[in-house]
Amino acid sequence: MSFATAHSVSLRGAVGHLIDVQADISPGQVATVLVGRADATLQESRDRVRMAVINSGFDWPATRRTTVLLSPADLPKTGTHFDLAIATAVLAADDKLDQELLRDTAMIGELTLSGGLRPVQGVLPMVLAAAERGIRRVFVPEPQAGEAAMVPDMAVFGMRSLLQVLAELRGDEVPPAPPVAPLSWARLLSWRGDDRLDEVDLADLHGMADARFALEVAAAGGHHLLLSGPKGSGKTSLVERLPGILPDLSREEALELTAIHSLAGALEPGDGLLVRPPFSAPHHDATKASVVGGGTGQVRPGEISRAHTGVLFMDKSR
DSSP states (O other), X not given: OOEEEEEEEEEETTEEEEEEEEEEEESXXXXXXXXXXXXXXXXXXXXXXXXXXXXXXXXXXXXXXXXXXXXXXTSOBOOSTTHHHHHHHHHHHTTSSOGGGGTTEEEOOEEOTTSBEEXXXXXXXXXXXXXXXTOOEXXXXXXXXXXXXXXXXXXXXXXXXXXXHHHHXXXXXXXXXXXXXXXXXXXXXXXXXXXXXXXXXXXXXXSOHHHHHHHHHHHHHTOXXXXXXXXXXXXXXXXXXXXXXXXXXXXXXXXXXXHHHXXXXXXXXXXXXXXXXXXXXXXXXXXXXXXXXXXXXXXXXXXXXHTTXXXXXXXXXX
């Protein structure tokens, strides 16, 4: 077979789109061509994937023309997580892998030159989008298997290398591979205040009956609050105790919030669903991008998004 299709997911913000990664190997000018509105980061995957395949013990189709299409072609694509899908599609097109083994399966992960898998941001929203479009099996980097398994009725395979993925697909014995380092740098960029909030409780406050009642009404109805008063009057003390009287998140809310934190790269291996409402208190001189979110090419959630279903405290005096 000179043509094969694998599947991956493209993210635009927190919304995922299922992408058909189609590979064709045919006579012509020798080259590896990647089409389908791929950005510069994704264009570099041609060299990453080629070396990963070669260093995994397979031949790259070096005497023929290899064309990889990311379909739908009119949707902009970005990110390194397409590497695994491109590699498996090319191997299937080159008769190194049965095309049927890729059916109803999504591939997510960045490849190293040695053929290892590296974690990527946004695995949870990607798997959610894949499940909505009928995908029932997903391969992800090993540290993010727990994150992907949060999606109901999804068979998740946490792999360390391209060789392990191919062995699992074929039903062969999975070879050993070095452990995969987790994606943990983004956690250092944000503080959710969990430790601080665990130590405070609305019952600690004495007096301020009207303010406490207003806080309870806002918590019950999901209303906004405007607190006005001189420094030391208790505004911050009240707001820090607001998450403690909010109920646990529903399953749908927990998945939405966890998907946002996954997109921000703020989930550690072993983290489960975020079932408690978050608390965010950005500094008064925080940049617009850090509060609202944004970015070039790949959108990053700001503090407003990361406080979804919880409390966002905007204090002009902080």
